[in-house]
Amino acid sequence: MEKEHSSTPDNCIYGIRAVIEAIKADKEIDKILVQKGLSNDLFNQLKKEIAGKEIPYQFVPPEKIKRLSNANHQGVIAFLANINYHKTEELLQSVFENGKIPFVLILDRVTDVRNFGAIARSAECAGVDFIIIPSRGAAQINSDAIKTSAGALHRIPVCREDNLKNTIEYLKDSGLKVFACHEKTENTIYSFDYTEPLAIIMGSEENGISGEYLKRCNEQIKIPMAGTISSLNVSVATGIILFEILKNRLKLT
Numbered sequence: 001m002e003k004e005h006s007s008t009p010d011n012c013i014y015g016i017r018a019v020i021e022a023i024k025a026d027k028e029i030d031k032i033l034v035q036k037g038l039s040n041d042l043f044n045q046l047k048k049e050i051a052g053k054e055i056p057y058q059f060v061p062p063e064k065i066k067r068l069s070n071a072n073h074q075g076v077i078a079f080l081a082n083i084n085y086h087k088t089e090e091l092l093q094s095v096f097e098n099g100k101i102p103f104v105l106i107l108d109r110v111t112d113v114r115n116f117g118a119i120a121r122s123a124e125c126a127g128v129d130f131i132i133i134p135s136r137g138a139a140q141i142n143s144d145a146i147k148t149s150a151g152a153l154h155r156i157p158v159c160r161e162d163n164l165k166n167t168i169e170y171l172k173d174s175g176l177k178v179f180a181c182h183e184k185t186e187n188t189i190y191s192f193d194y195t196e197p198l199a200i201i202m203g204s205e206e207n208g209i210s211g212e213y214l215k216r217c218n219e220q221i222k223i224p225m226a227g228t229i230s231s232l233n234v235s236v237a238t239g240i241i242l243f244e245i246l247k248n249r250l251k252l253t
Helices: 015-026 039-051 062-067 088-097 113-125 143-148 164-173 232-252
Strands: 012-014 030-036 055-061 074-078 102-109 130-134 158-161 177-181 198-203 219-221
Touching: 015 074, 015 130, 030 039, 039 055, 062 074, 074 143, 088 102, 088 130, 088 158, 088 164, 088 177, 102 113, 102 143, 102 164, 113 130, 113 143, 113 232, 130 164, 164 177, 164 232, 177 232, 198 232
Parallel strands: 030 055, 102 130, 102 198, 130 158, 177 198, 177 219
Antiparallel strands: 012 074, 030 074
């Protein structure tokens, strides 16, 4: 029989009213877990607060809530974020205003926290301006992710967007060329010049890049391989393409 936790994890707050007050106080919230079947006036008030701030939430079985805390949680637990999230529009405008050539990384459904941390570390080292993740289906940026990033997640901005399709279209409309890096294409990463404003999309190892995002990209590229294994770990693959882009851009200096 699984042992119950006697206390809530340090990065969590519990109880509907406490979560509502945290949202009103502009606390950065990573996600909210809600017990399935929960329905009352106070919960309806919470839903309104969540909708106004675009905070991701999911309904889970009562057992999952109970495993996290046996305190008076009222069926709701929120995970406080370890970083501050940013808006894509504001960061991109700042990059242009500073006279830089935008270099953006988009992660589609990369859920492993250590992979995410390793990617953030490579991105910061390669000069990526900011990372974009979806509000749902992304790794939780917890202490493990930050530790694996060697602190890079405190240096490189992360944007959490509710609709990646709209975000991709916004980047294209803003003059960025969007590349999707995956193995099911013919063009290699060495086929293009990366000195223009751009964004790179990387997908999860399990599901790759969503078809909805692939069809919105300007180009699809792959990392050529000579071995018998057909794919790379996503953090390794991301590092390869990011530093290929950096190599191209160093030619400008």
